[in-house]
Amino acid sequence: MNSWREQGNLRLRLVLFIGLFLFPFLFIYYGCKGEEKGVTEITFWGMGAEGEKIQALLPEFYRRHPEIKVRVQMVPWTAAQEKLISAFVADNTPDLCQLGNTWVPQFVLLDALEPLEGYISKSAVVKQSNYFKGIWNTNEVGGKIYGIPWYIDTRLMYYRKDIFKKAGYELPPKTWDELLDLSRKIVKLQNDPNKYAIYLPTNEWAPFIIFGIQNGSDLLKNNWTYGNFSGDKFLEAFDFLMKFHKERLSPLGVSQVTNVYQAFEEGYFSIYISGPWNIPDMKKKMNDSTGEKWGTAPLPGKNGYPGASLAGGASLVMFKQSKKKEAAWKFIEFLSEKGTQLAFFGETNNLPAVVSAWDEPGFKKDPFIPAFYEQFQNVVATPKIPEWEQIVSAKLQQYAEYAARGKMTAKEAMQNLDREVNIILEKRRRLLGK
Amino acid sequence: MKKAAYLFLTPALTAIFVFFFIPVIAAFLISFTDFDIYAIGNYSRFQFTGLENYRKLFENDLFWKALVNTFYFVVASGPLSIAISLGAALLLNSKLVRFKGIFRLVYFMPVVTTLVAVSIVWRFIYHPEFGLLNYGLSFLGVEKIDWLGDPNWAMPSIILLSIWKNFGYNMIIFIAGLQNIPEELYEAAQIEGANAFQRFTKITLPMLAPTTIFITIITMIGYFQLFAEPYIMTQGGPLDSTLSIVLYMYQEGFRWWNMGYSSAIAFVLFIIILTGTLLQMWYQRRRTA
Numbered sequence: 001m002n003s004w005r006e007q008g009n010l011r012l013r014l015v016l017f018i019g020l021f022l023f024p025f026l027f028i029y030y031g032c033k034g035e036e037k038g039v040t041e042i043t044f045w046g047m048g049a050e051g052e053k054i055q056a057l058l059p060e061f062y063r064r065h066p067e068i069k070v071r072v073q074m075v076p077w078t079a080a081q082e083k084l085i086s087a088f089v090a091d092n093t094p095d096l097c098q099l100g101n102t103w104v105p106q107f108v109l110l111d112a113l114e115p116l117e118g119y120i121s122k123s124a125v126v127k128q129s130n131y132f133k134g135i136w137n138t139n140e141v142g143g144k145i146y147g148i149p150w151y152i153d154t155r156l157m158y159y160r161k162d163i164f165k166k167a168g169y170e171l172p173p174k175t176w177d178e179l180l181d182l183s184r185k186i187v188k189l190q191n192d193p194n195k196y197a198i199y200l201p202t203n204e205w206a207p208f209i210i211f212g213i214q215n216g217s218d219l220l221k222n223n224w225t226y227g228n229f230s231g232d233k234f235l236e237a238f239d240f241l242m243k244f245h246k247e248r249l250s251p252l253g254v255s256q257v258t259n260v261y262q263a264f265e266e267g268y269f270s271i272y273i274s275g276p277w278n279i280p281d282m283k284k285k286m287n288d289s290t291g292e293k294w295g296t297a298p299l300p301g302k303n304g305y306p307g308a309s310l311a312g313g314a315s316l317v318m319f320k321q322s323k324k325k326e327a328a329w330k331f332i333e334f335l336s337e338k339g340t341q342l343a344f345f346g347e348t349n350n351l352p353a354v355v356s357a358w359d360e361p362g363f364k365k366d367p368f369i370p371a372f373y374e375q376f377q378n379v380v381a382t383p384k385i386p387e388w389e390q391i392v393s394a395k396l397q398q399y400a401e402y403a404a405r406g407k408m409t410a411k412e413a414m415q416n417l418d419r420e421v422n423i424i425l426e427k428r429r430r431l432l433g434k
Numbered sequence: 435m436k437k438a439a440y441l442f443l444t445p446a447l448t449a450i451f452v453f454f455f456i457p458v459i460a461a462f463l464i465s466f467t468d469f470d471i472y473a474i475g476n477y478s479r480f481q482f483t484g485l486e487n488y489r490k491l492f493e494n495d496l497f498w499k500a501l502v503n504t505f506y507f508v509v510a511s512g513p514l515s516i517a518i519s520l521g522a523a524l525l526l527n528s529k530l531v532r533f534k535g536i537f538r539l540v541y542f543m544p545v546v547t548t549l550v551a552v553s554i555v556w557r558f559i560y561h562p563e564f565g566l567l568n569y570g571l572s573f574l575g576v577e578k579i580d581w582l583g584d585p586n587w588a589m590p591s592i593i594l595l596s597i598w599k600n601f602g603y604n605m606i607i608f609i610a611g612l613q614n615i616p617e618e619l620y621e622a623a624q625i626e627g628a629n630a631f632q633r634f635t636k637i638t639l640p641m642l643a644p645t646t647i648f649i650t651i652i653t654m655i656g657y658f659q660l661f662a663e664p665y666i667m668t669q670g671g672p673l674d675s676t677l678s679i680v681l682y683m684y685q686e687g688f689r690w691w692n693m694g695y696s697s698a699i700a701f702v703l704f705i706i707i708l709t710g711t712l713l714q715m716w717y718q719r720r721r722t723a
Contacts (some may be wrong), residue, residue: 082688089474110475203671253583253672258561285679312561386471390690423490427472431479 022283040327041069045084045097048077050151050314060343061334068327076116081106088112088321095322096332098150098314101138105384107317110143114318114325115144121186125333130354134311134379139209141384148314149353151344153275154309156208157297157373158282160270163189172297174305176211178238183249186270198271199257200241200250202401206310207273211237212297213380214307220391221423224383225429227421229396230414237302238403238410245404252404261285264294273299275312276351279368291367298375310381315352362369395420450612465697474691487698494699497699499674500682503589508657509680511593516649519601523608526636528691538609542602549599553666555580556595582668592663592676600656604649610636647718651711658707679703 037160046054051074058070073094075083081103086112087093099107107113128136131149139147160174162337167185169178183197200207212219217234220227228234242252252267257263264272265285272278279296283289301307316332318325340351342360351372357363358373382388395417403413464577465487467473491497528538544552558565560581568578579589615638623633639646661680664670670677671687679699687696 004592085471085474085691106471109471112475201667252582258557387690394685398674401671405673407673427468427470432471 011290017388025360039067039069040324041071042096042322042324042327042331043071043073043094043329045075045080045094046100047075047100047314049348051075052097052348056347057340058337060259060340061331064334065330068330070331084112085110088319088404091321093319093321094317095324096316096328099147099317100314101135101147101149101311101315101383102388104139104147104315105141105388106386108146109386112319112321113146114320114322115146115320116148117145119329119332120145123329123333124214125337129358130305130357132311132353132376132379134381135313135353135376138311138313138381138384139315143314147317148317148336150314150335151341151350152311152313152349152353153277153351154276154312154372154375154379156209156299156306156309156371158264158272158274158278159295159297160264160267160293161291161295162293163267163270172295173300175300176302178245179300180240180249183244183271184247185248187249190267195267196251196269197249198244199260199263199269200244200273201257202404203397204274205396205400208238208241208396208400209382209392210273210307211241213310214299214302216303220383220385220425223432224385225425225432228420229389229421229424230411230418233332235411235414238400238414242403242410246406253260258379268432275347276372279366280349283368294419296368296371298371298378306375306378308378308380313351315418384427385428387428390424391421395424438672461697461700464694465701467694469694469697471691475691480694483694487695488702490695491698491702496674496677496682498587500677500679503675503677504555504658504660504679506589507593507596507660508654510590510599512650512653512657514584514593515597515601516646518597519604519649520608520642522601522605524617524634526605527609527612532534538606541605545602549662550666552599553595553663557667560591583672586671588672588675592660592667595667596657600653604653607645607649608642611642615641628635643718643722647714652715654710656702656709658710671703703707 005031044054044095045051051072054072061070066107073312080430081122084093084097084099084107088107093112104113121127126148127340132152135149139145139149157172157189163186163430164170164182167182167189169182169185173179173182179198186197187195209219212229212234215233215237217231217237219234221231245252246429251257257268259279260272260274263269264282282294288294288295298306299309310368316335318328318332322328336354337346338354338357341354341357342363344350345357345363351356351369352363360367363369398411399408399417402408402416403410408416466482466484467478467480468483468486522541525531526534531537558564562568562578562580562583565581567581568576571579579587581587593668619641620633623637628636659680660678661684664676664678664681665684668676668710670681680703683696683699683703686692686699
């Protein structure tokens with residue numbers, strides 16, 4: 001009796017054990033089977049908030065393309081590059097994804113991206129003439145197009161209208177001299193050692209590069225194989241920006257400003273060079289969405305107005321390893337339509353890449369948008385080499401900090417920077433030399 | 435019999451071999467190559483470069499700065515944190531203290547709290563304008579200090595944070611060590627007329643020696659690998675004053691994809707930690723011999 005029960009127990013356990021062991025495989029089987037007949041499933045990696053907000057656009061796409069299903073995977077921005085490179089090495093990339101347009105050269109170098117000319121020439125939707133010139137250009141590497149602009153950004157000037165007026169400037173500055181003059185006046189006017197004119201933190205490399213470009217510097221020379229930061233043009237621009245730190249027109253450290261919106265509202269600084277992502281928070285913090293107290297303006301220039309700024313934003317790219325490129329391209333076309341672009345702006349506040357979308361009355365109504373339109377007329381791409389991120393966000397920021405804190409002169413800092421940049425570019429020189 | 439033993443060991447050994455030895459050996463080999471983002475895309479674009487990575491490393495000011503910072507951190511916060519752990523353990527082990535459980539829990543809490551959350555709270559504590567620390571110090575007439583923004587104060591701030599975060603763990607181990615000391619020894623010493631200080635130096639410390647060795651080695655190894663605190667609080671700044679070796683290695687490897695170079699950093703760190711551990715073990719053995 002007893003032994004029978006034990007045996008039965010044992011058998012039950014064995015069955016349970018095998019069942020539990022095999023159970024996961026069921027999922028794997030169905031997971032792989034997943035696709036229904038006649039439906040192509042494509043994978044899209046969306047970064048940050050975009051990965052979530054893109055869901056709202058899908059119903060319309062399905063209505064028009066019932067034969068395609070899009071699986072959206074959200075990837076946080078901070079981990080995106082690492083994940084994409086790992087996926088590439090593991091032969092496991094998505095069919096398409098969004099890519100910060102400064103990352104395009106890196107993935108072209110990996111030979112991970114599909115060139116798109118063939119698709120563009122056949123397309124009725126995607127045309128080069130639909131886009132701002134400087135933006136389109138960021139997707140071109142070695143004469144080939146690898147990405148279609150999805151949404152765009154650039155940096156311009158956020159400024160306090162009320163404080164500018166008090167300092168005697170009805171209109172935002174249009175030249176470097178005006179910018180410096182205005183900053184001095186603001187500091188004098190505020191007469192408070194804890195208040196500054198402009199925020200130029202050394203952990204944001206963009207303004208340094210922007211002013212260098214405005215002054216005609218090529219940043220890197222000899223086919224982007226040597227640093228040219230200690231060259232006259234960049235040095236002059238860098239020295240100009242250092243004046244703001246030396247004359248205490250700009251706060252030195254980064255840690256004082258834990259919240260830029262708060263600081264802007266308090267008049268801790270009146271000018272901030274940054275991108276469109278700030279608009280919603282600025283509106284909220286300033287409690288002003290009509291442009292009474294604050295505004296956006298194109299950057300002042302050295303040679304002409306508006307001065308150049310950086311061509312930023314995200315592009316849509318297809319991966320070479322994808323086996324469903326036709327379906328992926330249809331999705332890119334859908335996302336590039338004017339209507340979709342405007343709908344996406346409504347969801348995310350990301351500025352549309354398609355120029356015709358900017359004529360939409362509902363879009364132009366926002367008082368902070370037109371300045372961006374003006375600025376986009378003069379945006380340029382940064383050098384398209386994979387080492388660029390390291391050069392600017394590690395090295396340039398490092399030496400900008402040394403110079404801003406007076407540990408080095410502007411010239412010493414830039415010479416040291418060039419020395420390090422040349423070490424970083426050593427391999428590029430060797431590969432090009434072959 | 436022996437065969438059977440190896441048979442049972444095989445799964446564990448295979449796992450260790452595949453997930454530990456192979457990666458370590460691979461990393462060691464990679465440290466002699468120029469493996470980087472160019473090579474990830476196309477394996478023909480990497481080559482054996484001998485000791486080139488190590489040469490570059492030793493010529494790089496940033497590496498030396500990171501090394502000095504790391505030693506500063508280990509030397510300053512290692513002994514301090516062990517002393518504080520021991521002090522806390524002695525207090526909590528005293529018969530006079532009530533609610534021991536609660537205090538143990540409170541002191542141990544930072545150890546099990548996520549570092550990211552802790553760091554964010556501490557960033558507010560350290561804020562120069564609105565921070566709790568400067569507010570407290572203002573009553574003593576101390577001028578505002580920009581804790582994380584001043585190159586001279588950033589590392590001490592990190593040290594303070596990490597001591598606060600970690601001392602609870604060592605404290606628990608010390609308490610366990612203290613509880614293993616037989617009560618008779620103290621009674622005997624008391625009868626012989628030894629005072630509290632003598633009882634501490636002649637009984638408690640020697641009896642705790644094995645625990646102390648363990649804690650010293652574990653703490654040193656852990657502190658040499660300083661990473662998350664500066665990574666979250668300062669990103670290595672200001673003026674690279676909180677850049678640690680591991681943070682430097684991470685940036686080179688996973689932000690700039692210079693895998694060869696960053697493997698070389700890893701092995702230099704390995705040698706340093708190994709030397710430190712061997713020195714301590716040699717010192718302890720000599721003392722007990």
